[in-house]
Amino acid sequence: MQNSKPKLSFWQIWNMSFGFMGIQFGWGLQMANMSAIYENLGAEPEQIPALWLAAPLTGLIVQPIIGYLSDRTWHPVLGRRRPYFLIGAILSSLCLFIMPNSSSLWMAAGLLWILDSSINISMEPFRAFVADKLPEEQRTTGFSMQSFFIGIGATIASALPWVFTNWFGFESSSVEGQIGDNVKWSFYLGGIAFIGAVLYTVLTTKEYPPSTLEEEERKRESKKGFGGGVSEILHAIQNMPSKMKQLALVQFVTWPGLFLMWFYYTPTVAAEIFGGTPGSDAYTEGQNYAGLTYSFENVVTFLFALMLPVLAGKFGKKWTHALCLMIGGMGLIGMNVIGGAEGKTLLFVVMAFVGIAWSSILTMPYSMLTDCLPENKIGIYMGIFNFFIVLPEIIASVFFGKVMQALDLSRIGAVTIGGGLLILAAILTLRIQEKNVEN
Numbered sequence: 001m002q003n004s005k006p007k008l009s010f011w012q013i014w015n016m017s018f019g020f021m022g023i024q025f026g027w028g029l030q031m032a033n034m035s036a037i038y039e040n041l042g043a044e045p046e047q048i049p050a051l052w053l054a055a056p057l058t059g060l061i062v063q064p065i066i067g068y069l070s071d072r073t074w075h076p077v078l079g080r081r082r083p084y085f086l087i088g089a090i091l092s093s094l095c096l097f098i099m100p101n102s103s104s105l106w107m108a109a110g111l112l113w114i115l116d117s118s119i120n121i122s123m124e125p126f127r128a129f130v131a132d133k134l135p136e137e138q139r140t141t142g143f144s145m146q147s148f149f150i151g152i153g154a155t156i157a158s159a160l161p162w163v164f165t166n167w168f169g170f171e172s173s174s175v176e177g178q179i180g181d182n183v184k185w186s187f188y189l190g191g192i193a194f195i196g197a198v199l200y201t202v203l204t205t206k207e208y209p210p211s212t213l214e215e216e217e218r219k220r221e222s223k224k225g226f227g228g229g230v231s232e233i234l235h236a237i238q239n240m241p242s243k244m245k246q247l248a249l250v251q252f253v254t255w256p257g258l259f260l261m262w263f264y265y266t267p268t269v270a271a272e273i274f275g276g277t278p279g280s281d282a283y284t285e286g287q288n289y290a291g292l293t294y295s296f297e298n299v300v301t302f303l304f305a306l307m308l309p310v311l312a313g314k315f316g317k318k319w320t321h322a323l324c325l326m327i328g329g330m331g332l333i334g335m336n337v338i339g340g341a342e343g344k345t346l347l348f349v350v351m352a353f354v355g356i357a358w359s360s361i362l363t364m365p366y367s368m369l370t371d372c373l374p375e376n377k378i379g380i381y382m383g384i385f386n387f388f389i390v391l392p393e394i395i396a397s398v399f400f401g402k403v404m405q406a407l408d409l410s411r412i413g414a415v416t417i418g419g420g421l422l423i424l425a426a427i428l429t430l431r432i433q434e435k436n437v438e439n
Contacts, residue, residue, distance in 0.1 A: 005135040005208070015204040016133055017145040019085055020126055022197025024153025025190040026092050026119045030055075031262075032158045032291075033183055034112060040179060041105040053397055054113045056390035062120040064233050067383030070125045071376060079207030081125035081132065081379075088122030089198035096191035100184040122198060124386070128379040131370040132207065140317065140367040144308045147362040151302025151355075153193075155295055160186035236380050243372040244381065246432045247365050250425050251388035254325065254361060257421030259396040260414050261332060261354065266290040268411040274341050282341075289344060293351040300355025301362075308363050318432045321364035325426035328357020332419030335412060357422060368432065 008016075038051050066084055075083050095115035102108035130142035164170040164182035171181045240248070269290040270276050276283025311320045331353025338346050366382075373381050404414060 005133070007135060007138055008133065012205075013134070013138070013142055013145050016129060016201055017126075017142065017149055018204075019089075019122070019198040019201035020146045021149035021153040022089065022194040023092075023119060023123050023126065024150045025157045025193045025197075026096065026115065028154045028157030029096065029160070029187055029190045030112065030115065033161065033186070034108075037100070037102070037108055037179060037183070038105060041102060041108055043105055050397075051109050051112070053394065054109070055116045056393040056397070058113060058116040059120050059386050059390045060394075062117050063124040063386040064380060064383030066121055066124045067128065067379035067381070068233055069379075070128065071379040074210055078202070080210075081129045082202045082205075082207065084125040085122050085198050086202055088118050088120070089195045091118035092122065093191040093195040096187045096194060100179045100187045102179075124383050125379065127366055127382045130366070131373070131375075131378045133205075136371060139370050140312045140363065141309045143363040143366045144305045144359075147305035147308070147359050148302045150362055151298045151300075151305060151359070155298040155302070156193075157186075157190060158291070158295055158298070160189060233380060233384070236377060237384055240381070240384070241372045243433055244369060244385065246428075247369055248385065248388040250321075250428045250432070251365060251385070252392055253421055253428060254425040255389050256392040256396050257329070257332075257418040257425065258358075258361070259393055260400070260418030260421070263396070263400070264411045264414040264418075266294075268335065268415050269293075269344075269347065272410065272412050273335075273338055273344060273347070286341075289347070293347045296348050297351035297355040297358065300352045301359045304356050304359040305363065308360060312364065312367070317364055317368050318429050321360050321368075322426040322429040324357050324360035324364070325422050325429060327353045329419040329422030329426065331357075332415050332422065334419075335415055 034052070043051060070081050070084050073080050073083060078086065092115055095111050095118060099108065099111050099115065102111060126146065130139055130146070134142045161180075161182045164185050170185060266287055270283045270286030274282045274286030274289070276286050308320065315323070331350045334346075334353070335350055338344070338350075365385075369381070369385060370378065400414070403409070409417075
């Protein structure tokens, strides 16, 4: 069936991927602002990691279920994946409008659980959508286009509060228990962007109808009920293709490295490079500078995404991914050579290297994965593949703080370990079998 799919034009791939930019507004806004919202509503610093567990836990539960359901869905107008795009976008946009008006800490925490569940409803089918629509030789291009829109969405979303303050004069400071107008309007605009981008994809892209055999199987599977769905998910976990297991190990090592960077990069810049302490001018300056380098990383991410299909075509998917991971790991380890604030411009080099790795992480594992999956189970396997992202995040969130305390590890030491994990993931990538032996 894969070989029978027609090649799509650049603009067709653009249209089918555009909705991913809206999804990134949901992720980007919460990553940039939720910790501050929590603290403003009374959270203590030690509570923050637990309040952030919504994303990995909902992904762990929601994605395989949505993958299973979308594999077995066919709506005469919206098709297989687009109903989930639309439902997830509507719910996510509502949460983005309500979130900055939260009146209590637990209201905000509850809304984050709903928001993350809703984002996952939209996001998981988007990954499967690439495999549904594109022949094998165009899938790297499809996932690269998603990475392109992820980078654009993250860049805009993270900059919105600054834009509303500096361009439009919105109030950025807030009294205890209230959120600044710049953050509120960033979430409002994010909600509009989310539903608008997803609607664009829904309205401009059609899906291939199931064959007669697929339709009969879908009807047969739909009669199994909830227990049958759980059984099918467990069976898929037990029977993962060998190539998927190899990719899963790479993911399981890659993502803790990323989490350590996300947890500790900004505090490292503020405290260990700018020499500040929390609340000091130097610390604030370091935080702002770290945010600026994050924006630069996102720019590199979406620009480099355009090069990935060319590199993969020339060097192969696994060698391309291994090289990108190696570059990212070297960038994080390279933070150790930045002596102080006088060397701060080198942070742009560090984050450019990370942007190269991030672009590949969003693209190449999924491109390699879809090459070995059965056509009628792409959604469920995409959801299971997410286990090897969220499980390391849960482990890192719950235990790494204790590890740092026990080893008396510095912030920059944690970031360095993250870089080492990316390099280890690069080495593991080279063990992946390129040949598709299971389909």
